[in-house]
Amino acid sequence: MNNKMPPPGFESETRVIPLDAIVPLKAMRAALKQSHKYAQIAASIHEIGMVECPVVVPNPQKEGTYYLLDGLLRIEIAKELGWTEVECLVATDDEAYTYNKRISRLSAVQEHKMVVRAIEQGAHEDRLARALRLDVSTVRRRFRMLDGICDEVVELLADGPCPKNVFEVLKKMKPMRQIEATELMIGQKNYSSGFVKTILAATPDDQLVLKRAKDGPQDISREQIARLERELSAAQKRTKYIEESYGEDVLELTIAKAYLSKWLKRPSIVQWLEDNQPEYLAEFQEVAEMTSLASSVTSPPGS
Template sequence: MVSYCFERNSVKFNIDDLIPTKKPPINVKNSKKYLQIKKSINSIGIIEPIVVYLDSKLGKVKILDGHLRIEALKELGETEAICLVSTIYDTYTPNSKVSRITIIQEQKMIRKALKSGVSIEKLSEALGISIDILKGKINLLDGIDPEAVNLLANQNVPKATFYALRKMKNIRQIECACIMNNMENYSEKFSLSLLHNTQPNLLVDGQQGNDKEGHRKTIDRLEREMAQVHIESEKLKESYGENTLRLVIMKSHIQKLLENTKILHWLLDNKNELLVELKKITNINSLTK
């Protein structure tokens, strides 16, 4: 049986009846995020409903997610808000388990909005960014091969990386996108190293910043070393969960032993150096230390 985390229908509440569950940061109304939320609500209204919980014991409606949206609505003179009613009191999940869109997904959404008839001025006002910045987002993938775009679609890739890829021909863009995925490295520096290691015939302008043989060998060696590091890190990931469980069990067992006064006194009298090491183990909080 699947249980629902929210009521099926949204409910409209008076904003004054909504009780916050946390205090907003100092000067939050001057932050870029708050101003963007306010402009978006003022232009197109609430897109994502406020999440609330009905506390039957206290007879209150508590805000689980959407504190900034509520503050923006108040400042805009609104008196009511559409809310999703949660069936459980959980302030952690709505605020932390958020699926952030990547720069490629954002670009596709902007293009789709413009294609549907939304003017660039209206979109600029709703997003709280200038028209010039918006145009830069729209043209971000110009010159990038569609296959390379698909390979990087779900990754957090900085803009500068696309500028480097744009200087390469399509087949090299795809190859570099695969390398980035294998290395899990999408940084500007890594993309520039790939660009400098690209043969002149695979560059759009046919030129290469540095085609010395020694430089190419160095880049090749670095790529091999990074590939080896990636393989080793994957092996560590596979055993990390099991090793963490073992650590927790060991810590619990040692802690119980040290709580026994007879064992503790015996260790103090006979194996003091062992007692010191056992206490160190009980103080370990993570395998990364």
């Protein structure tokens, strides 16, 4: 039996590397600099510094230079801030780790827990707000987001793509109804606030935290129940469409993604595309960096 340990994928110590010695393997799309994500990362780096080191690999063709494997936005922001060097994690093999495939986006519940932990450990709300590029009132709302939500629902939605405003609607229901509503959202794969509001409208008074005012409009419940029925019908149509086309679409996309990923690992090809066909390079990189094939399959018309 061979007990030999595989070689480490990274050097044990980080290196401080001049920014002009780091060569990106992909072009920065102009629209990306105008995105909320870019502004949020820039605010975080400006406020608390570089938390996560960019990842590079030595350029075997030119000593003292490095190819950038992960952290293009961080490197661009560092340049804008006037930095001349940055601390980097150095990979020993440029194919040892496919970074974007390992990224796990934070759910609303996970983000709430991070905010709570930071405040409990002494972080000030105003500094958190600056680092996250949010209003202080928004940070406070995120801190209190799960107040009134039962533990079972928190567990069910811990990793789900559930918008934060959905929790405000769930708070109006008693625990058992919260669980029922959550299971319905998960079953239909519909986490929209409109969907959960229609569930709220169809909830009997005895399952609400506060009963509806008797002198309020009497036709709201019927109207919103009708909306719920329409959304359920649309969800069923989308499910049927996906069942019919999903397998073939994903197979074709998987083959294309694997093919492009293989060729884009070759710096010479990336450099040629950047010099001669930059628009194709951007599209190829977008396909190669997909983290979820399911979300990339063509949706039915009008969905």
